Amino acid sequence: MGSPRRAIAPMTDGSAVRRRARRQDVRPWRHQPGRGHGQDVALARLRMDELINAWVADRCTPFQIALLGVFDSGPFLLADGSVDVPRIRRELVARARRVVAFRRRVIWTRLGEGMPVWAEDPSFDPGRHIEGATLPSGDDLATWAAQRILRPLPLDRPLWRAEVVDGLPGGRFAVIIVVHHVLADGITGVALAGSLLDPAPDATPAPTAPHPTPSLPTHLDIYRDRLRGLAAGLGRLRAGSRAHRSARIGLRAIRTRLRETRALLGTRTSETSLPRTVGPTRRLVVVRWPLGELRDSGHALGVTVNDLLLAAVTGGLRKLLLARGDDVDRLTLRTSVPAATREGRQASGILLVDLPVRETDLLRRLELVHQATAEQKRGLNAGTADITDLLHLPLPLARMGTRWLRRFGGTRVNLFVSDVPGPPAPLWLAGARLLEAVPVAPLVQHVGLCVAALSYAGELAVSVHADGSVTELELLAEGVAADFAAFRAAAPTPVPAENVGG
Incomplete structure (x- = not known):
């Protein structure tokens, strides 16, 4: 569930939503009782990374991440063998009420009002965000869920949705949680x-205290807040020569970032038989592997679990492309990988890693991937440019850069790969244990393949997500699993027996 971080047009198909939002009857903005003593305070504006995530999406590729959770239905199992979906929805509603982030929505701004604004929705009702559905008989849960995830979230409401799914075999149910x-x-x-789940099977959500919500800010409130921000900025600029020197240094840094980022993305990748245009259908295949085994293998081989993942994806990609008739010995393929830097944020940097699909030797592939990621990380920590330097550009330049990436990104990147640490201990929903947790990362325009990994309770789930036209997707997943097993066998020291499995 991770990808590059995030007017004011969030989606090509979102303008109508914003026009409706602008016409709505919003009351003058007021503060919560006891806060600010009636004086104005700054509104919470979207960060540039959040706004870029709004710009990236289009009709067939809404920029939404998701978690597919499969549960043991235990306490929700009815006498006739069916699952009590209404009760599951009530449990989720009770937990969603206490999550502040689920109450927030975006007020999309007009020209001259600055960045869009976060605001709590006074009409927030978690029941409107939690739905129920039945898995059609004979359908594969993963691919069916990927298609459900594709439904766009309304941009004039809090940006999330949950769906309870019954009809699964083996006395189970699923919950799909979608977040923009x-x-x-x-x-x-x-x-x-x-936050919608429990740390123990007998845990119960605390009662939700009454939550006074201020009314939404009007566009006049937003405009006045923008003027106050501009005035404060001018005041700082007039404060002395140090501010002028900082401004000049900032302009030089912008020019340097533009040059370095252009060079970083200057090399085109190879065209393959994989689709360059992403359509309205999806396929999803999942690989599960014991996390402890991967850690032991990585330690023995002197690499990280992320290196193992990238090398295994390379092996799976080679297998897939060979089956589709591609000449892999002539291909240059590249992936984009979100990376943490010293700032400690997941997407504070992006690694662009060339994948050695030409290499037939497993350990040599792993060595090349390890060298590439280590070099990229050194560059990030040294402060050299990467794609996320778009976040530091002025708004018009950042938007131009995002438009360029939307149009030409598929010629510089062939797929996305992410690896997110999840809960190390099991979670429950009102006594029903979460058995499987599968991340689903979004596709973007012209890049029809994405791999996402998530660790949960000692297991790594790797989802392979692609445009629906890639009918041989299982070959990539099989290649990932085969390489994981081969890494275990190639480790120079024995893997502890208790970690062997899968």
Whole structure:
């Protein structure tokens, strides 16, 4: 559940939503009782990374991350063998009420009003965000869920949705939690999904205290807040020569970032048989592997679990492309990987890693991937440019850069790969244990393949997500699993027996 971080047009198909939002009857903005003593305070504006995540989406690729959870229905099982979906929805509603992030929505701004604004929705009703559905007989849960995730979230409401799914075999049910990337990245999205669950089977949600919500800010409130911000900025600029020197240094830094980012993305990747245009259908295949085994293998081989994942994806991609008739010995393929830097944020940097699909030797592939990621990380920590330097550009330049990436990104990147740490201990929903947790990262324009990994309760779930035209997707998943097993066998020291499995 992670990808590059995030007017004011959030989606190409979102303008009508924003026009409706602008026409709505919003009352003058007021503060919560006891706060601010009636004086104005600054509104909470979207960060640039959040706004970029709004710009990325289009009609067939809404920029939404998701978690597919499969539960043991235990306490929700009815006498006739069916699952009590209304009760599950009530339990989720009770937990959603206490999550502040689930109450927030975006007020999309007009020209001259600055960045869009976060505000709590006075009409928030979690029941409107939690639905029920039945898995059609004979359908594969993963691919069916990927198609459900594709439904766009309304932009004039809090940006999330949950869906309770019955009809699963083996006395189980599923919950699909969808969050817009404007609201959360992979790590934050996992935390938000976890906030709907319990740390123990007998835990109960605390009663939700009455929550006074201020009315939504009007566009006049937003405009005045913008003027106050501009005035404060001018005051700082007039404060002395140090501010002028900072402004000049900032302009030089912008020019340097533009040059370096252009060079970083200057090399085109190879065209393959994989679709360059992403359509309205999806396929999803899942690989599960013991996390402890991967950690032991990585330790023995001197690499990280993320290196193992990238090398295994390379092996799976080679297998898939060979089956589709591609000449892999002539291909240059590249993936984009979100990476943490010293700032400690998941997507504070992006690694662009060339995948050695030409290499037939397993350990040599792993070595090349390890060298590439280590070099990229050194560059990030040294402060050299990466794609997320768009966040530091002025708004018009950042938007131009995002439009360029939407149009030409598929010629520089072939797929996305992310690896997000999840809860190490099991979670429950009102006594029903979460058995499986599968991340689903979004596709973007012209890049029809994405791999996302999530650790949960000692297991790593790897989802392979693609445009629906990639009918051989299982080959990539099989290649990932085969390489994981091969890494275990190639480890120079024995893997502890208790960690062997899968």
